[in-house]
Amino acid sequence: MAEGASIECDLVVVGRGMAGMAATLFAANRGISTVQVGMIGEIIFASGCLDLLAFPSPETEAPLDDPWAAIDLLSQEMPEHPYTRMKREEIKAALDEIVSFLNAQGLPYINQPGQNVEMITPLGTVKQTYYAPESMGEGIEALREKAPCLLIDFHGLTDFSATQMAATLTDVWPNIRSARVSFPGNAENRELIPGDIMAETMELSKNRAELAQAVKPLVGNARVVGVPAVMGMKGTREILSDIKNQIGVPVFEIPTFPVSVPGLRLNETFAHGLLKKGVKRLLQTRVLRADPSNDGTFVLHTGKSEPEMTLHTRGVILATGRFWSRGLVADRNGIREPLLNLPVHQPEKRDQWHRERFLDLRGHPVNRAGVETDALFRPLSETGEPGFERLFAVGAILAHQDWKRMKCGSGLAISTAYKAVEAFSKMG
Amino acid sequence: MPTGRNPATVVDIQDARELEPVLSPDAIAVYQVEDASIDPFKLSLENMAQAQALGSRLLRHTRLVGFDRDRRRINSARVQDVKTGEEMVIEPEMVVNAAGAWAGEVAALSGISFQILYSKGSLLVTDRRITRRIINRLRDPSDGDILVPGGTVSILGTTSVRVDSLEDIRPTPDEIDLIVDEGSAMIPILDKARYIRAYAGVRPLLKPEIEENDRSASRGFTLLDHARDGLENFVTIPGGKLTTYRFMAEKTADLVCERLGIQKPCRTRTEPLPSTEAGKWTEPGLGPRGWIKAKDPENPILCECEMVPKSSVAHIIEDARARGDRLDLRAIGLRSRVGKGSCQGTFCGKRVMAYMVEQGEFGGQTALNHLRDFLESRWSGERSVLWGEQMVQAELKEALYCGLSDLERWSLSEEKRSRNG
Numbered sequence: 122m123a124e125g126a127s128i129e130c131d132l133v134v135v136g137r138g139m140a141g142m143a144a145t146l147f148a149a150n151r152g153i154s155t156v157q158v159g160m161i162g163e164i165i166f167a168s169g170c171l172d173l174l175a176f177p178s179p180e181t182e183a184p185l186d187d188p189w190a191a192i193d194l195l196s197q198e199m200p201e202h203p204y205t206r207m208k209r210e211e212i213k214a215a216l217d218e219i220v221s222f223l224n225a226q227g228l229p230y231i232n233q234p235g236q237n238v239e240m241i242t243p244l245g246t247v248k249q250t251y252y253a254p255e256s257m258g259e260g261i262e263a264l265r266e267k268a269p270c271l272l273i274d275f276h277g278l279t280d281f282s283a284t285q286m287a288a289t290l291t292d293v294w295p296n297i298r299s300a301r302v303s304f305p306g307n308a309e310n311r312e313l314i315p316g317d318i319m320a321e322t323m324e325l326s327k328n329r330a331e332l333a334q335a336v337k338p339l340v341g342n343a344r345v346v347g348v349p350a351v352m353g354m355k356g357t358r359e360i361l362s363d364i365k366n367q368i369g370v371p372v373f374e375i376p377t378f379p380v381s382v383p384g385l386r387l388n389e390t391f392a393h394g395l396l397k398k399g400v401k402r403l404l405q406t407r408v409l410r411a412d413p414s415n416d417g418t419f420v421l422h423t424g425k426s427e428p429e430m431t432l433h434t435r436g437v438i439l440a441t442g443r444f445w446s447r448g449l450v451a452d453r454n455g456i457r458e459p460l461l462n463l464p465v466h467q468p469e470k471r472d473q474w475h476r477e478r479f480l481d482l483r484g485h486p487v488n489r490a491g492v493e494t495d496a497l498f499r500p501l502s503e504t505g506e507p508g509f510e511r512l513f514a515v516g517a518i519l520a521h522q523d524w525k526r527m528k529c530g531s532g533l534a535i536s537t538a539y540k541a542v543e544a545f546s547k548m549g
Numbered sequence: 550m551p552t553g554r555n556p557a558t559v560v561d562i563q564d565a566r567e568l569e570p571v572l573s574p575d576a577i578a579v580y581q582v583e584d585a586s587i588d589p590f591k592l593s594l595e596n597m598a599q600a601q602a603l604g605s606r607l608l609r610h611t612r613l614v615g616f617d618r619d620r621r622r623i624n625s626a627r628v629q630d631v632k633t634g635e636e637m638v639i640e641p642e643m644v645v646n647a648a649g650a651w652a653g654e655v656a657a658l659s660g661i662s663f664q665i666l667y668s669k670g671s672l673l674v675t676d677r678r679i680t681r682r683i684i685n686r687l688r689d690p691s692d693g694d695i696l697v698p699g700g701t702v703s704i705l706g707t708t709s710v711r712v713d714s715l716e717d718i719r720p721t722p723d724e725i726d727l728i729v730d731e732g733s734a735m736i737p738i739l740d741k742a743r744y745i746r747a748y749a750g751v752r753p754l755l756k757p758e759i760e761e762n763d764r765s766a767s768r769g770f771t772l773l774d775h776a777r778d779g780l781e782n783f784v785t786i787p788g789g790k791l792t793t794y795r796f797m798a799e800k801t802a803d804l805v806c807e808r809l810g811i812q813k814p815c816r817t818r819t820e821p822l823p824s825t826e827a828g829k830w831t832e833p834g835l836g837p838r839g840w841i842k843a844k845d846p847e848n849p850i851l852c853e854c855e856m857v858p859k860s861s862v863a864h865i866i867e868d869a870r871a872r873g874d875r876l877d878l879r880a881i882g883l884r885s886r887v888g889k890g891s892c893q894g895t896f897c898g899k900r901v902m903a904y905m906v907e908q909g910e911f912g913g914q915t916a917l918n919h920l921r922d923f924l925e926s927r928w929s930g931e932r933s934v935l936w937g938e939q940m941v942q943a944e945l946k947e948a949l950y951c952g953l954s955d956l957e958r959w960s961l962s963e964e965k966r967s968r969n970g
Contacts, residue, residue: 166945168953184958244899244917248955279849279859280896282903288913289906312849378899378949444944451940453726472722475935479928479947480921480957488947525952 127431128401130154132545133421135408135460136440136448138162140516140534142391143219144438147542149398150218156401156432158408158423162388163445168242168376169350169383171216171230171531172524173251174204175237179484179526184249188237188532201521203537204529206496212532215539220252227355228390229255239264241347243281243377245289249528254383256350256357260373263345269296271343272375273336276303276310280378281349298343302335316380319351323360333367340368350374351382354389403430411437411460417510436511436545439492439500440538441518448518449491456490458518463500463508466493466520484526491520497544498537511548513541557582569680571736584683586697587791590883594828601872602825609874611637616644616659622782623659643805646785650715650751656785661778665787667713668752671720672706673728673934676743676891679703679736686735693731696739700833701855702889705732705739712751720747720933743938745891746930753788770797774804782808826868830861830885851904852897854890861885862901866910875910878902878923891938894927895946917959924950 134145137159148155175184177194185191189209195202204212220230230252232238237249238261253261263270274283283299290297304313305328313319322328336346352374353360361372376383395402403423410422421432441448441460450459451474456467467490468474474487492514493501502508515537517524524530557580565579566572572579597607608628614636615627626639648655653665678698686694697704708724725747733740755771770789775781786801799815806813829835833855848860865884869876878901881887887901888894902920906913924946935943950956 163948166948166953242954244920244950244954244956245913246917246955246959248958276847277849279851279900279904282907285903285906285913285916289916290913292914309846311846376953378896378953444941445948451936453729453936470722471936472933475932475943477719477929477932479924479932480951482957485947525947526957528952528955530952 126429127433128156129433130156130401131434132156132436132438132542133158133408133419133432133434134438134440135159135421136162136438136442136446136516137388137404138164138440138442138446138516138534139167139387139531140442140538141438141440142387142395143215143535144440144515144538144542145395145400145402146222146391146398147215147218147539148438148545149395149400150222151542151546153542153546156403156434157395158403158406158421158432159441160405160407160446163442164388164391165384166379166381167384167387167531168250168381169254169387170240170250170257170376171220171252171535172249172528173212173216173237173532175249175528176526179523180482184237184528186237186249187235188251189235199521199527203494203498203519203522203533206498207536207540211540211543212536215536216252216532218539219535222394223387223390226390226394228386229358231255231258231261241286241290241375243286243375245286247290247293251532254350254357254374254386256352256361256374256383257376258373259345259371260347260375263373264294267294267296268344269342270294270298270345270347271336271340272297272299272347273339274299274301274349275307275313276301277307277313278304278315278349279312280315281375283347286375298341300336300339302332302339305329305331314380315349315351315377315382317354317382317385320354320382320385323351323353324356326363329360329363330367333364336364337368340370343370345370346372347375348372349377351377354382354386357386406430408460413461413509413512419509419512436548437509437513438538438541438545439512439514439518440516440534443491443517451487456487458492461500461508461512463492463514464503466490482526484523488523488525489521491522492518493520498541499544511545513545515541555582569682569684571679571738572684573735573737575734578687580687584685586683586699588700588831590831591828592822594831594884595822595825598825598827599822608637609880613655613658618659618780621779623780642782643808644783645801645805646783646787647801649787650753652753652785652787654715656775659775659780659783661775661780661783663755663773663785666711666754667715668754669710669712669718669749670707670752671710671724671728671747671749672704673720673725673744674699674746674748674930675703675705675739676745676938677702679738679742684735686731691731693728694735696732696736701886702745705729709752715751718749718751719929720749722933724749725933743891744934745893745939747933748930755787772797772800772804826864827884830857830865833886835861851900852885852887852890854892854897855886857885857887857897859904862887862904863908866905866908877911878905878919879926881905882923882926888923888927892942893931893946894924895942895949898923898927917956921956921959924956 131154132148134141134157145155145157173188174191177191178198192204195205223230232252239247240261242248272283272287274281287297287299364372406423408421408423409428412420419434419437422428423430443449450457456465458465468486475485494514495507498513498515499507500514516534524533560579560581562576562579610631611628612631614629616623617625623644629636646652646655684696692708773785775783786797789797795817799817802815848858850858887897902916906916
């Protein structure tokens, strides 16, 4: 790309995680000329499930079956949580718009309207989510009914142990068994890493036949078979149905530790859909400097490490995430927001960032650090007023939430992105 | 043989910076002295293994809860398995109290009191090895003035803070900042280095030994023969430094032998500590070397930061089984490099836990409790150095174990189940 190239647009979305993808899609759907900038997001670590909210506070003893009831409790439990800035209809509209887009793009999601569902995790624990990839649906139903189930894993896939998961789950799901087979084309049992290569292997019908042949004699009384979530990048529905036809019982996917294929599928699906909607995406590029102009617009200098391009834009949505994606940076002296040096709400001292126990149920105070905003998700300056008319911050970078403990990551990302884009589109 | 003197040679500053390029350009003089470092994990394991090989019994996870004594002797010691709560009684001819910082508490159980003062020292571990040699700042012992290589990492220390109690021994942010700032004066890149852990230990100081400075006080040692307090089969060997630990052990053993009427001379000074199977896997690089050589497709790497293959973990488990012992996840970590790299157990914790379930070392119901213990033991060292890259690492770890897997909820659901019968 020639140095000094420049683009004019209405809106720049910074970030490629769930919040950045959602904001870009909402903007494109509203006819806003949008450029998305960012390095590969945490989306490739995502389980693929869209959590809304299971715990109104990290300390809530048991998960709530009704995520909307959990959201209503936030006004008492965590009154500054970003959800409290929105109406239920807005959150719902945001989720609907994303899920219908994913469905239309061939990545179907399922849910039980108004209810969280329970699913099994790669540790063999049970967790709540709101929308799950269709490929996990049979597992959710089988867990609910405690139907006889066989979990399959592969020689060489050290990150996924069906034996351990079944042994851990047996207490809540007595009819669960495990077995290990060779992954198609890996008779030598070489080391395997979850990801696109395993997924693409399953796209070939001869490999599916090989897997089905290995699994079929093990099915026995099982009414359903669980497998690691590596069943194809695009044709998952057909792959699972093909295997089902060959082994005689339904097959479901279980999320894996990274790299997560359901996360890759989300990434690919958004990428493809956004391209079709005419969004300009500057991939593997970061915003190196952001200069606000006096007239309320922004000049962003982007590139891999040296400035390659200049973006002139009326609005900016920061969906830069937390520490992992450098939306926030911690050093010995404190936590800062590196792009615009926005004020960051944080504990007074470094010693208060983390609890003494990693798994302390209260969650770590640093998790609630972040950027504070007004009701339209515009970051507040030191004066307590929005610093810029058309600058928004959405998703995990926001203060007053603990998505890892409250199980609200995707819901938070999608709904705050929705609210910000709606606000921007009405500003004219 | 120690001569009591450590010869120093002058090294030209330019030459020194070629040997150790990270040395401060502000160095005004450099001296080379005889120095060495040890692998503390290996040393502990080999000591235990040799003692076991010579017929002693090691009770891990066992706490002394009390002594039964008469006027002149300790007749029995009551100990408790901290995991099962089971109590056991040992009837010893002699009791040696080598409980380090806890020596005063142990002696108190017999009714003898002497005062021990506690000097806490904190240290930081870098993510990679910074220098080939030990680097000391040439001044009176002070804070943050030594950098010691430890295999694939370097260790920067230390502080000296008087504490009143052995509860809550951990590095404070002020200590960490002091160590980093002082260390950076000697080696500037320490200011921006990535630290993966910090930990604190306690130097026990026997009251009469105390001089001006806590650090210089404890190199000598005192063997306390409690016959003078009226207990003829009880001795305490408190304090001391690692440099002299074999010598301290010899003096203690000589006193014990004299009481037991054994005439033979102590052999520790002539017979080196043998290398054993048990201590083998703490050595960085040993697992990977064997792994690369064997090229066995069915022997995957379980710990990627430190390149520990499945076969090393299998070996440690077998070795323990042969001695009738069962290991948990933390014990695997102490006997290998598992969990010691920059991810601090994020990936290897889950993998090794699953492998141990597959090998029948523990059941699926307790597996996640073992994993929780292991992650907490890593956390205690990570917590005080979580800024920069390690903050990123900690966030990923919590995203996987809590965000994705709800591990923080595990014990709750277990309790809930048992409540429901």
